[in-house]
Amino acid sequence: MKDLLKFLTCGSVDDGKSTLIGHMLYDAKLIFADQKQALELDSQVGSNDGKIDYSLLLDGLMAEREQGITIDVAYRYFTSDNRSFIVADSPGHEQYTRNMAVGAAFADLAVILVDATKGVIQQTKRHSRICSLMGIRHAVLAINKMDLVDYDENIYHNIHSDFKALCEDLHFDTVYSIPVSATEGDNLTHLSVNTPWYKGQPLLSFLENIDVSKYQKIDGFLLPVQRVSRPNRTFRGFQGEIASGSIKIGDPITVYPENETSKVKSILLGDKNVEEAFLGQPVTVQLEDEIDVSRGSVLASGRVPLVADLFTSTLLWMDNERLVEGRSYHLKIGTKTINATIMDIKYRIDIHTSDHIPAEYLEKNEIASVDIATTDRIVFEKFEDNEALGGFILIDKVSNMTSACGVVEHALRRSDNVSFEKMDVTKEIRAEKKGQKPIALWFTGLSSAGKSTLANALEKKLVSLGKHTMVLDGNNIRKGLNHDLGFDEPDRIENIRRVAEVVKLMNDAGLITISAFISPYESDRITAHEIIGEEFVEIYVSTPLEVCEARDVRGLYKKARNGEIPNFTGVSSPYEVPKNPDFVIDTSNSSVDDSISQIMKYLDQYL
Amino acid sequence: MSNLTHLDQLEAEAIYIIREVAAECERPVMLYSIGKDSSVMMHLAMKAFYPEIPPFPFLHVDTTWKFSEMIKFRDRKAKELGIQMISYTNPEGLKNNINPFDHGAGYTDIMKTDALKQALDKYQFTAAFGGARRDEEKSRAKERIFSFRNSQHAWDPKNQRPEMWKLYNSKINKGESIRVFPISNWTEKDIWQYIKRENIEIVSLYFAKERPVVERDGNIILVDDDRMRFLPGEKPMMKMVRFRTLGCYPLTGGTYSSADTLDAIIEETLGAVASERTSRVIDQEAAASMERRKREGYF
Numbered sequence: 021m022k023d024l025l026k027f028l029t030c031g032s033v034d035d036g037k038s039t040l041i042g043h044m045l046y047d048a049k050l051i052f053a054d055q056k057q058a059l060e061l062d063s064q065v066g067s068n069d070g071k072i073d074y075s076l077l078l079d080g081l082m083a084e085r086e087q088g089i090t091i092d093v094a095y096r097y098f099t100s101d102n103r104s105f106i107v108a109d110s111p112g113h114e115q116y117t118r119n120m121a122v123g124a125a126f127a128d129l130a131v132i133l134v135d136a137t138k139g140v141i142q143q144t145k146r147h148s149r150i151c152s153l154m155g156i157r158h159a160v161l162a163i164n165k166m167d168l169v170d171y172d173e174n175i176y177h178n179i180h181s182d183f184k185a186l187c188e189d190l191h192f193d194t195v196y197s198i199p200v201s202a203t204e205g206d207n208l209t210h211l212s213v214n215t216p217w218y219k220g221q222p223l224l225s226f227l228e229n230i231d232v233s234k235y236q237k238i239d240g241f242l243l244p245v246q247r248v249s250r251p252n253r254t255f256r257g258f259q260g261e262i263a264s265g266s267i268k269i270g271d272p273i274t275v276y277p278e279n280e281t282s283k284v285k286s287i288l289l290g291d292k293n294v295e296e297a298f299l300g301q302p303v304t305v306q307l308e309d310e311i312d313v314s315r316g317s318v319l320a321s322g323r324v325p326l327v328a329d330l331f332t333s334t335l336l337w338m339d340n341e342r343l344v345e346g347r348s349y350h351l352k353i354g355t356k357t358i359n360a361t362i363m364d365i366k367y368r369i370d371i372h373t374s375d376h377i378p379a380e381y382l383e384k385n386e387i388a389s390v391d392i393a394t395t396d397r398i399v400f401e402k403f404e405d406n407e408a409l410g411g412f413i414l415i416d417k418v419s420n421m422t423s424a425c426g427v428v429e430h431a432l433r434r435s436d437n438v439s440f441e442k443m444d445v446t447k448e449i450r451a452e453k454k455g456q457k458p459i460a461l462w463f464t465g466l467s468s469a470g471k472s473t474l475a476n477a478l479e480k481k482l483v484s485l486g487k488h489t490m491v492l493d494g495n496n497i498r499k500g501l502n503h504d505l506g507f508d509e510p511d512r513i514e515n516i517r518r519v520a521e522v523v524k525l526m527n528d529a530g531l532i533t534i535s536a537f538i539s540p541y542e543s544d545r546i547t548a549h550e551i552i553g554e555e556f557v558e559i560y561v562s563t564p565l566e567v568c569e570a571r572d573v574r575g576l577y578k579k580a581r582n583g584e585i586p587n588f589t590g591v592s593s594p595y596e597v598p599k600n601p602d603f604v605i606d607t608s609n610s611s612v613d614d615s616i617s618q619i620m621k622y623l624d625q626y627l
Numbered sequence: 628m629s630n631l632t633h634l635d636q637l638e639a640e641a642i643y644i645i646r647e648v649a650a651e652c653e654r655p656v657m658l659y660s661i662g663k664d665s666s667v668m669m670h671l672a673m674k675a676f677y678p679e680i681p682p683f684p685f686l687h688v689d690t691t692w693k694f695s696e697m698i699k700f701r702d703r704k705a706k707e708l709g710i711q712m713i714s715y716t717n718p719e720g721l722k723n724n725i726n727p728f729d730h731g732a733g734y735t736d737i738m739k740t741d742a743l744k745q746a747l748d749k750y751q752f753t754a755a756f757g758g759a760r761r762d763e764e765k766s767r768a769k770e771r772i773f774s775f776r777n778s779q780h781a782w783d784p785k786n787q788r789p790e791m792w793k794l795y796n797s798k799i800n801k802g803e804s805i806r807v808f809p810i811s812n813w814t815e816k817d818i819w820q821y822i823k824r825e826n827i828e829i830v831s832l833y834f835a836k837e838r839p840v841v842e843r844d845g846n847i848i849l850v851d852d853d854r855m856r857f858l859p860g861e862k863p864m865m866k867m868v869r870f871r872t873l874g875c876y877p878l879t880g881g882t883y884s885s886a887d888t889l890d891a892i893i894e895e896t897l898g899a900v901a902s903e904r905t906s907r908v909i910d911q912e913a914a915a916s917m918e919r920r921k922r923e924g925y926f
């Protein structure tokens with residue numbers, strides 16, 4: 021029976037990927053006659069002086085490019101006498117790196133193209149690193165366009181050495197370089213007379229013969245449970261694909277993380293009862309005892325997987341939004357999906373130099389070492405020990421995008437994790453726990469302008485949306501914290517300073533604050549802004565003095581006019597209109613509900 | 628140590644995918660077109676859950692123009708396996724007598740695309756298995772196994788989620804849904820070899836037999852019932868024909884063949900001179916616009 025080789029082709033745009041595969045299939049007579057005819061016909065129409073353009077066979081993407089359709093991995097299928105092949109043809113452009121990574125996660129082997137006239141370039145490094153990260157252990161460097169360098173042996177050797185040097189800190193078991201010409205067909209299906217110095221195999225034979233079977237790095241049986249099947253009262257089976265080793269009826273089983281034990285009672289391979297089942301087979305296992313097993317549990321025999329709630333990973337960030345410490349995602353590892361928090365971005369890896377660079381956030385397509393904590397203990401393995409239990413993805417909780425993929429390097433214990441202890445619980449983490457971004461809404465305006473009414477109504481609205489909030493106003497500040505302060509200018513300044521400091525602390529705690537103070541002086545508001553920082557949002561309640569005075573909710577204007585209150589803003593003390601408020605609202609002609617919906621509309625960008 | 632063959636690996640991958648959907652998605656359904664690919668997919672679903680029957684229903688979108696043999700096969704199969712089979716026809720289309728002779732491409736839109744969307748909405752399915760394969764045509768070659776549809780059932784090829792290892796991301800927001808293609812990586816040849824290996828029953832239209840047909844624009848069309856409309860001068864002739872794909876009989880081209888056994892079909896397929904899709908009339912018209920149709924919600 022034939023086996024299957026899944027391989028990836030990658031390289032820069034115009035390195036000759038499509039031509040290479042197209043020409044190989046054509047020469048090996050592995051294409052349908054109608055495809056062949058169409059190819060020969062298309063090529064005649066094309067400009068290439070009637071020479072066959074082999075790339076047409078693969079470039080479904082060409083037409084698509086013209087239509088402005090996205091470039092993505094395309095899968096192609098062919099079969100030779102010895103093997104079935106699936107080619108993941110991945111895009112060359114840097115901006116499609118994540119699509120290239122999809123192809124790499126799929127494949128067992130990578131054919132990495134370089135242009136002999138250019139040698140190993142940055143894109144070669146990026147692709148090789150991603151291939152290695154995603155678990156590819158066999159790399160073939162197709163040094164293409166040898167016809168353009170007169171089939172020069174030295175050029176081949178130089179590029180091959182560069183590539184070997186590059187692969188030194190990667191995890192390839194096979195590193196093989198083949199000098200080829202995709203247009204001329206050299207060393208594709210048979211050795212070329214143009215490279216008598218090349219003693220290796222042509223590409224197709226290499227692909228047909230290489231052994232990519234994953235040798236087991238760990239002993240023992242592992243079955244991540246996909247699903248518990250209970251069709252009736254007598255049958256309770258655990259369904260999944262064997263991720264390591266093999267299992268026989270009667271074998272002892274420990275279930276992780278539950279840590280319960282039993283024995284194998286029966287094994288179904290599809291719809292057939294079997295005595296024994298092996299790596300890669302989809303099975304349904306029944307156990308002797310009724311023990312607690314659910315999706316995400318792992319049945320193990322002869323192997324103790326890692327069980328922890330903190331681990332160090334290497335990940336590829338793939339989202340347009342940057343990754344910051346403290347954010348939470350859904351983490352999917354094996355068959356388990358769980359809430360996880362990015363605890364520490366330890367460093368990012370420079371693709372070019374392999375250097376470790378300190379980083380506080382990650383941009384799309386960056387690779388980094390990151391510590392991740394899960395809300396509960398989960399079962400996993402190091403990726404190098406087992407792919408099925410060592411690879412994970414992070415899913416954005418709002419967009420549902422697959423934001424990152426990564427591999428487990430090792431488990432950490434919370435107690436002995438230096439980086440975790442080194443890193444304090446940050447503002448971001450506190451906010452993340454509350455599922456919100458802290459903001460400091462600062463209402464300013466005359467007495468009776470509507471600040472407190474709006475602040476209280478707004479708080480109700482925000483709380484109804486699940487936000488965590490705090491209103492600060494004269495009532496709760498003046499009577500406690502600031503009871504020692506009066507209303508002259510120095511005390512007003514101190515009042516605002518203290519309020520701003522409290523707001524800052526509450527923002528640090530992850531809260532959304534709403535403060536309602538007259539705060540009449542521009543300079544004080546500037547100070548408050550400086551203390552609070554970027555969370556500060558100034559909302560000017562611009563209701564005119566006449567309206568405020570007509571309202572005179574607390575009878576204060578009357579008293580001020582009678583001279584009973586000195587330094588009353590608007591009457592005997594100035595109100596400086598904000599120069600650049602973030603939002604202005606006049607409550608003279610709008611109901612509270614209207615005003616709140618206007619404010620909410622504006623706040624949308626912050627929430 | 629047993630090394631999995633290529634078919635074993637494809638089978639394991641498909642079963643894994645089917646089980647993931649059953650475990651993670653709220654309301655899955657398996658689309659069933661009665662064709663050979665659907666038959667393989669159904670067989671895989673039966674195997675994936677045995678001894679349980681698949682924990683989701685099957686859905687057939689009936690245009691009322693399918694080969695009559697297909698409908699009989701569907702009903703018998705559902706009964707034998709004890710699965711729930713939903714058949715759905717677009718009521719508007721039925722009322723307006725939308726048919727492949729008078730309505731051309733509009734027919735496909737109304738009786739297939741619209742009907743499918745209506746059915747998915749009606750039953751509020753959040754995930755639908757489809758039997759499409761990546762080797763069938765170019766827009767599918769780039770589609771993920773878990774492929775997202777917005778509330779209008781439209782596909783956004785520019786924003787496909789990365790799909791890593793076996794870690795399928797099935798998270799969706801309300802109103803969105805997923806199309807899942809568990810046999811994405813199978814080729815036509817794999818399908819036939821698997822049908823043989825597993826002894827899967829398929830509609831007999833796949834086997835060559837003397838059948839009444841007419842030849843039209845190079846296509847061989849079966850005269851399946853008396854709704855068939857003939858062009859001037861056309862008369863049914865009895866010929867040995869078989870079908871490489873099944874759909875609505877007036878839109879499905881057969882091939883002259885004497886392959887009346889599975890082995891003969893496999894032989895013919897292995898040495899095939901034409902890729903499979905050329906025998907589906909509709910696809911010839913619309914090949915270039917498949918991507919457009921997918922974006923608009925054609926599966």
Ligand SMILES: Nc1nc2c(ncn2[C@@H]2O[C@H](COP(=O)(O)OP(=O)(O)O)[C@@H](O)[C@H]2O)c(=O)[nH]1
Nearest residue numbers: 658659660662664665686687688757758872873
């Ligand atoms: N239920 C249903 N599914 C369809 C229809 N048209 C396309 N599909 C989906 O697209 C796939 C097409 O494959 P199929 O027709 O079985 O393969 P073929 O006969 O070999 O071409 C099906 O498996 C379905 O998932 C339809 O009219 N009804």
